[in-house]
Amino acid sequence: MAATSLQNYTLVITGAPYSSQAPQTALLFARAAIAAGHTLDRVFLYGDGVHLASSLSAPPSDETHWAKEWARFLKDNAVPGVACIASALRRGLVNESEKKRYELPASNLLEPFIIAGLGEWVEGTMASSRVIYFHAGG
Amino acid sequence: MAATSLQNYTLVITGAPYSSQAPQTALLFARAAIAAGHTLDRVFLYGDGVHLASSLSAPPSDETHWAKEWARFLKDNAVPGVACIASALRRGLVNESEKKRYELPASNLLEPFIIAGLGEWVEGTMASSRVIYFHAGG
């Protein structure tokens, strides 16, 4: 039955952790998708969602560390995690090369996340059979 | 006339720059308050507002750099700017001592902002004659 065939997903997260539930819902969805045999083409962080890729988040030890959980998931499943460069630069999320380019005092991008342009999102929409957005609630 | 007497303000910013208008409205308010002869007891960043104190923000050169504008205002007027430690740690905003304490790869707090507890907000509410909140809109 075609309706239940395996899909290739692009997930787009636009809500920040510890502000919205979006990264949490997206991770639980992503785990279930992989468990069902689907594939994830990529995960794209946009707008406030880029904060998920911070290497400096330090929530209380009895709360889930969403950035680390996401990073582990991406590594374990070899899924690319991409933070939009325009969203990231405004919000203070930078890698080593942006640090040098903008002469910033540090970098704070958590591996394996990378920073790239909106073209990565466009490619995701073209390459995958399903694009699911995880926005901030309210 | 007592109603127009000079006030001592505590400003609380809970909305992030490049996500809400809160830090912008707060800065234009703060400048006008100083110009009218009022004093600012302190500025307290809470919730998503702590992102205003990031040293790594790099908006496009034709957009206002709100973190730098705020930092300059605080220095010029000797107003303490305090980011709530609990909000900051969850959201990946840390100073040198938190960096060491939590073994994080970098620090990203912009001077002259400092990181401290909610007690700073409580003190602000007690020490000042007006507490004005700048929340995210919507």
Place this chain on the structure above:
Amino acid sequence: MMPINTLHILNKAPDHPRTAQCKHALRPGDALLLTENAVLALSVAGGHDDPAIPVYALEPDAVARGLGRSGTETTLVDFSAMVNLTAQAQNVISW
């Protein structure tokens, strides 16, 4: 399960303006999945307007908010079933 034309995923509370917009956009053949704060619709009397549209609610979000019992009109689903819904639907809209 029935084939789904468009799956509408709503994660906003009942008083959010996007909730009304979402309900207005539902068409026969569509399905509605309530997640996060949207599961609060389960507690609102008369919140379900159109019996022709299947309504699902994410069970982890419902029980987190103390709303574990499913009404007769709403089916509680886990993340695995949520994935199935998105795979079956021709289109998915996240409100």
Place this chain on the structure above:
Amino acid sequence: MMPINTLHILNKAPDHPRTAQCKHALRPGDALLLTENAVLALSVAGGHDDPAIPVYALEPDAVARGLGRSGTETTLVDFSAMVNLTAQAQNVISW
């Protein structure tokens, strides 16, 4: 200016649930200041309910949204006047 009991500062768009809550909380002697997205109320027909409550709107936010002309019921103010309003009011509530 008249003395103000409570100054209500509203920065939410007219369709935000907190807007209705704010209007419901206005009492004689209070004043309402619209900032940021709340200035869109200037464009909504019949948006001003109670003529006994003075309504102000932040002019920089109004002109940014193409709403520079003040209605007869609403006074456009700059940041300096906003500061005065907060200094005159006994209490200030930011919605």
Place this chain on the structure above:
Amino acid sequence: MSTLIVIDQSPYGTWEGREALDMTFSLAAFDQSVSLLFTGAGVNWLRKAQTTSKIEQKSVEKNISAAPIFGVKAIYADAKACVQYGLGLDNMLAGVAMAENSAELLHEHTHTAFAG
């Protein structure tokens, strides 16, 4: 100074309510007069039996129940919002006072802070 902290956002979907609770407890810890008002979708913080393990968040049920012990003066719930969300004495946390006209509470306190 008497403070009213107002929570009008649903639990768990956003962090504002949680951080407003922290503000409340902080004022109480400094022996300041502080009360809580839950209104709008925020009344859902007061529902019994919040089981949050599957969304990997901490339940705030215990925090709210412990508020009086930590010196929070009163917990109010907007009566109309409770009706709207099907909340009554049977399914609400104990120790909550129903406010028939919660807007009056804003005028009875000298300092009001909304959650986010």
Place this chain on the structure above:
Amino acid sequence: MSTLIVIDQSPYGTWEGREALDMTFSLAAFDQSVSLLFTGAGVNWLRKAQTTSKIEQKSVEKNISAAPIFGVKAIYADAKACVQYGLGLDNMLAGVAMAENSAELLHEHTHTAFAG
């Protein structure tokens, strides 16, 4: 694939609409079929004479007006929302198509993305 980008939030108070415009232009730059729908408070992006210097933001009026040049297929405005916010042909940017039932547009596109 045909994409509809939906902006239902007011201009300048939040960044979501601005970043949704960036998404729109990005799709157009990759020669993908993309249209814009402004609805709810989002129709206020379409008002003429947005003068933003005093709030130190860039106006988006020019960006929206230039959308067709950059390959954006159509710009729709929800007709009911325009009435609600007092928008008509006299005070709106040129090149906008009124959508009497904008919900239908969602069903006519294979991919819909909301601003935030």
